[in-house]
Amino acid sequence: MKIQEPKDITYKKIAWTISNFSSLKTNTAHISEDFIIGGYAWNIQLYKGIQDGKYLVIILHVADVSSLPQGWSIYAVCTFTMVNQVYNERSEKRDIKDKFNNSCHWSFLYYVELTRLQDPSNGYILNDKCIVEVELSKVSPIGTRALVPKDDATAEFKDLGLIEKELVPLLEEACLWHPSLMDCKQKKSRKFVEWAFTALGRVLQFLKNKKWKDMNEKACKELQHLWEELEMSRLDLRWLEPLVKSALNMRGYAEKVEKVNMLKQDLRVLETKMNKIKEKLASTEQSIEMTRRELVNAEDDFEEKDLEENIRYRQP
Known part of the structure; x- marks a missing residue:
């Protein structure tokens, strides 16, 4: 051509x-x-x-x-x-x-x-x-023997291919704890392995850089997209899946935190009202007890008699 x-x-x-x-x-x-x-x-x-x-x-x-x-x-x-x-x-x-x-x-x-x-x-x-x-x-x-030009942003990783440098430390730790990941290079082409480990590194990077409070709708969509791409690699990801699913379940975390804070504030207001009612109730109970004692004392000061007792109908 x-x-x-x-x-x-x-x-x-x-x-x-x-x-x-x-x-x-x-x-x-x-x-x-x-x-x-x-x-x-x-x-x-x-x-x-x-x-x-x-x-x-x-x-x-x-x-x-x-x-x-x-x-x-x-x-x-x-x-x-x-x-x-x-x-x-x-x-x-x-x-x-x-x-x-x-x-x-x-x-x-x-x-x-x-x-x-x-x-x-x-x-x-x-x-x-x-x-x-x-x-x-x-x-x-x-050229026939030349490699893809390296730049400052990439590095050779464990003979797997050129990987973005910022992803390499994350991948090294992952391979240390999950050596089965290295089986990938025995079954796939170099190009596929480069793509698979780059996809893995991006998911790990996302999880490292995000906090629970950052998991809004946009962040969850981004992680879902990265995870779907990584799943295509068919690497052994059983160790990573629970963490990813847990992060995705934090969708709307900020809204949930705000709701919790509002409920806490409402609870404090109601508790304050309840304490005031309790104080008033205690004061009322004290007044009732004092009135009761005064009544008892007042009743002890006279003897009830029938009025007709002093009326004489017949002469002696």
């Missing part, structure tokens, strides 16, 4: 509208038209109903791989957007940096639970259509 176009370009966006979404076959690749960026042909592939019909997966794919020279390798930087057609500000964006070659000529762009995507109130599917956008900001050949 000979394309007369510069190998490196800046910001070229492709929008793909998928019509009749509800009629798409499950576990089948639905492929966009090819488009050329950076001198290479690409397409976007969508798989509906992955993992027992639960998820939608979208990948970026190098098209017509057979026409590329032996040993080809490309480094690409792109931004993926799942367009929200109702609330544009809620469109979901992801930045991806990846290496493509003959052994792995695709990259994960998006994973989402179908029930969430197809919920009309979320705005991602409108009139049975969804829209995705891919914007490649860098496409460059890196």
Whole structure:
């Protein structure tokens, strides 16, 4: 494939509208038209109903791989957007940096639970259509033996691949306590392992940086999204799931705290009123007792007699 176009370009966006979404076959690749960026042909592939019909997966794919020279390798930087057609500000964006070659000529762009995507109130599917956008900001050949250029933000982690540096300490601790995680690299490609451990690191980072009081509706949605993506990795996550579920159950924590504080304040007001009533009652009881004693004393001061007792009807 000979394309007369510069190998490196800046910001070229492709929008793909998928019509009749509800009629798409499950576990089948639905492929966009090819488009050329950076001198290479690409397409976007969508798989509906992955993992027992639960998820939608979208990948970026190098098209017509057979026409590329032996040993080809490309480094690409792109931004993926799942367009929200109702609330544009809620469109979901992801930045991806990846290496493509003959052994792995695709990259994960998006994973989402179908029930969430197809919920009309979320705005991602409108009139049975969804829209995705891919914007490649860098496409460059890196040679047959070159590695993806390292930057200050990434580091090699346990021969698993390039991982964001800030995630590495969290992953090291996780692997120390759960060594079964390392089994992943024996069963999957390097690209998949990099993605899986990055997804794990992001969930761990979220849990580390958030407090219970931070778990509002927005935070819960963010964690739910990160967790759904991580579940796709099929790592052994039984040790992590209870903590994630517990955090998700804290939805509306701030509102619950406010309600508790209001109830405490109401209780203090009622207790104050009750104490005043008790004081008044005690005073009334004391008055009753004093009056009772005065009555007894008053009754002791005279002897009741019939008035007619002193009336004489007959002369002696």
